[in-house]
Amino acid sequence: MTVFAALALAAVSTNLFLGVVVLQRHRRLVNRIFFAFCCCLATWSLSVYVLTEPGAGRATGVVWSRIMVSAAAVAPSLFLHLVLLNFGEVKRRIVLPAYVGSAVLVAMTLGGLTVGGVRPLPLAGNAVGWYGTAAPLAPIVPLFAATAAYVAVSVLFRNVRYAAGIRRGQATYLLVAITPALAIGLHDLLGLTRDHYLGTEIAFMPLFPLASIVWTTLGGYAILRHRLMDLDAALVRGIGEAVLFALIITPTALILVAAEKAYFGRTVPEFSALAITVCTAATLAFPLLRAALRSKVGAVLVRGASYRQVLVEFSKEATRILELDRLIDRVNRTLVEALRVARAGVYVTELSGACRLGGAVGDAAPALPERLGVEHPLRAFSERSNGPLVREEIELAAECEPGQREAAEAMRGAGIEVAIPLTTPERFEGLVVLGPKTSGAMFSEEDIEVLTILANQLSTAMSNARLYADLKRSQELIQRSDRLSAIGTMAAGLAHEIRNPLVSIRTFTQLLPERVDDEEFRSKFFDLTLSEVDRICALVSELLAFARPAPAQxxxxxxxxxxxxxxxxxxxxxxxxxxxxxxxxxxxxxxxxxxxxxxxxxxxxxxxxxxxxxxxxxxxxxxxxxxxxxxxxxxxxxxxxxxxxxxxxxxxxxxxxxxxxxxxxxxxxxxxxxxxxxxxxxxxxxxxxxxxxxxxxxxxxxxxxxxxxxxxxxxxxxxxxxx
Structure with a gap:
């Protein structure tokens, strides 16, 4: 088996596997179109496999060359339909002419109007395969493919520029995924018209299976997962590989073959294939190493450092802030500043089980509800789930858990993009809710990871604040109990202290009628009574002041x-x-x-x-x-x-x-x-x-x-x- 045949066979397997997986997840139209597109790419790669496998006859080469061009005529229409379906822009006036054009081209190809015959295709070890030759109407196929691709790419560009969140990430992924597939697909179709590259003696070789593998890796991930939570790292891994391969490997391979012929007077297919394979491996390894270094050095020192700084600062403050209102305000301001969201809020669970809005920062509309009842969809589903809820992810998911759709609708109505439960082993503490990012960007996997860590810390801090409040109330009760105990002790003593002057006042009062004319007696009685009453009033006033203290000041x-x-x-x-x-x-x-x-x-x-x-x-x-x-x-x-x-x-x-x-x-x-x-x-x-x-x-x-x-x-x- 030649290198090209092996690569083509791998592309067939990859496309068919991914198409079946997507179709099994859900039988929606977008899944069926994706499955058909994968089958079309697999057919194209299978044609390359048959044409590059030595031993096939000329008649077989003609049949499979026409099958390959037929697949190339259908693939652009399927991709256009897939893009329009995925971004909600399906229009019959676009899709129907595309499919009609594909059907006409397939009929023309099978009738010999685009592929007239085959020519020998040099392979390694003096082996020979086959590749189609152009018929008079052959240029129509690449022209049609380029037109359909242009419409699809325009839709993707528009979503990259104006959409937000997951839609923007998905469009970016699909746009970059289709670029090498489109370029190499046109390359293979133009190969019908010439057997050597322009201005060289380098024999033409079909490369579409490689582009097909790149497409299924990037495009399939975008459709299958729906949620592109680590777009930056994925671009470094996947897009970097595709772009570097297209821009470096292709001219490098041509230079290697030309140099081989210049130095040795001929080309050795096995050596050329080995050299190209080594260069390919080196090129693929470079972006992987670069991604690793970026993730460990660049991202860690820049964005990762800011996240870690947020976590460190919040961890320090969370251990010191024991008042719940201050804690919630600090969390909200941290989230708005670190993640650049329009608003952030924290819901706190009450004794009744309902959640009240403990605090919010930001002025984005609509307003967050003040309370989430026990039966509120977001409150109920958050307590059952142990992970973050991303509204767009729920809405785009093919299958949802019971209550998940209702929670997403409640989130949309309140302008909430992400909700993270706050739980401890003892109880459900509440919810952290976030509005959209001010930039319109999606919440990345790193964002969700940081939010989860911060939510765990906040749950513990809220539990500590609640326990601190309970402890404070207990201390106040104990302090009040001790005060009352002291008051009881003093009251017993004051009873004797008050009784003595009352006895004197009572005695003078009993004698007053008999000695009312005695001025000296009346004077002494008045002075004694007034002084004793003043003393009693002072004692009672001090006791009351001690028993009923003013608020702490x-x-x-x-x-x-x-x-x-x-x-x-x-x-x-x-x-x-x-x-x-x-x-x-x-x-x-x-x-x-x-x-x-x-x-x-x-x-x-x-x-x-x-x-x-x-x-x-x-x-x-x-x-x-x-x-x-x-x-x-x-x-x-x-x-x-x-x-x-x-x-x-x-x-x-x-x-x-x-x-x-x-x-x-x-x-x-x-x-x-x-x-x-x-x-x-x-x-x-x-x-x-x-x-x-x-x-x-x-x-x-x-x-x-x-x-x-x-x-x-x-x-x-x-x-x-x-x-």
Whole structure:
């Protein structure tokens, strides 16, 4: 078997295989036309196989030469019909004349009007094949083929220029695929008129099987897959090979044969075939290596680098952003900037199962729906699918899963081109939706891969944000519980504190009718009653202020005033236990930026613990003063002369639910530690068994409002503890 015969046989197999595969996928008209086109190309290649296989007789050569030209007459019409069908531009006034022209040419060819006979075709090893010779009407065939190809190529050019997305990529693929097939097909038809290339003694050889293989590879991929997700890399692999082969191999082969004859006085077919094969292999290997280098170096350093940078930056921020709204806004802006889409949005699953629009960026119409109900086609199908949904891919697909078409229609109505589910092992978190690219380009495979990775990160980040919100609510509940516990303790003490002045007021009130004329009694009664009522009002006001704190607000605060008010509330508690409560407040203490209610809760917990740690006759000292290096902190120190804290206990006093008292909750010091840490400060504990304990709270002076707010919202740092 000669090299040309082997190549022709490979082209026959490739065309028939691809045609059968496409026809089996679906029996639509476009599939049937593609199958017929593949059969036509296979017939053309089979004719070349018979003509280049030694041993065939002249009569056989005539028959197969006419079959080859007949296939060449039908192929342009089939390709034109295929292009018009694929791009929705079928017109009877174009298709019908094309098929009529093909039928007329086939009849003329079989009647001997385009192919009159055959001539010997030199092959390797002195073998001889056959090739047709032109009859008077032979030029009509290449002219007809060129005309039909021109119309088809015009449609492809128009779609490359004006279409968007998959249509543009498909047109580009088909246009480049048909170029070598058209050029080499015309080459083989013109071979009917001459047995040597113009101006040379190089014998003509049919090359269409090679162009047929290139066509089936590129064109078949475009039709079969519908979705050209990696067009750039495919162009480097497939188009680069075809173009390089057409522009390099053909003249190189001619030069090699001419040089062989010039140096050796004759041509050796086996050597020529080997040299051409080696050059072909080298040419095909070059674009493959170039594509690999481009994908690893060029694309990685340019486009790939930008994608990786997007992923890296988002990964860093996703671990820090715990507020869902900020997270969604950051994702949307990242997608719009990186992928250059008209808009991006994120849907978040609610407890009911419906999805609400958590945020969107971009102003493209139509507007995204605010909610996707549980039964909404896009919401329902996205939860069932584990991969991205590309609207154009679904609409062009021959077969769809249940609900997929409805999801695509919903996407079209909302102006959504791509939707990616956000899922975690625990639940369906929501959806990322994207509008069309501003350039009109399609979403590439690399785009979808990056979106999938980013969606996985976003799913985890959204889950973390939800857990953080739950944790924050739990901490607020615990903090409120601790506050209520402190209020209950203070209320018991305040009851005694309020009852004593009420007894005095009641006694004076009972005596007033009998001594109403006694001016001195009335004066004392008035002064005593007024002072006692003022004291009761002050105590109740402080208790209400502590029980119903204002919303969290950072402001410049005078700690002396806050500590003085807390001590007022706890004086009755200390007095009931027989403990002295002394204050030593620095006269020129710097103000600090804090949430006053939270700091009052810290002071309340620590002072109350100190009172409860003292025995009757004990003393609690509360002091404020500048502290730390260069007086960078304001300190609140609470000391008692109680029984002290064991060294093993000191290490655990800030652990949640750890307590040494039977009636304690173990939350007070844990909450105090969290609050002070979030304010950028720390708590220093000093204690020796039997010698009391001292708690020093350090709050930074020089932190501005923004820095302090960021610290309060951030994670807590470890407190410094000294045994």
């Amino acid at each position: 950072l402001q410049r605060v005078d700690l002396n005033d806050s500590i003085d008010r807390i001590c007022l509330l706890l004086e009755s508690q200390a007095r009931n236990r027989g403990v002295r409560l002394n204050k030593h407040l620095h006269h020129d203490l710097a103000h600090v930026t804090v949430d006053e209610d939270q700091i009052k809760q810290v002071a309340m917990n620590i002072i109350l613990n100190a009172i409860q740690a003292c025995s009757e006759g004990g003393c609690v000292e509360v002091a404020t003063y500048p502290g730390g290096e260069n007086d960078r902190f304001v300190c609140i120190e609470v000391s008692d002369d109680g029984r002290g804290i064991e060294p093993g206990v000191v290490k655990r006093i800030f652990d949640p639910f750890f307590t040494t008292r039977r009636e304690g909750t173990g939350l007070g010091l844990s909450i105090a530690h969290q609050i002070i840490s979030r304010h950028g400060g720390y708590i220093d504990v000093r204690s020796q068994p039997g010698q009391g304990a001292s708690f020093v709270v350090y709050l930074p002076v020089d932190a501005g409002a923004e820095d302090t707010e960021e610290a309060v919202e951030g994670s807590a740092e470890e407190a410094t503890v000294h045994g």
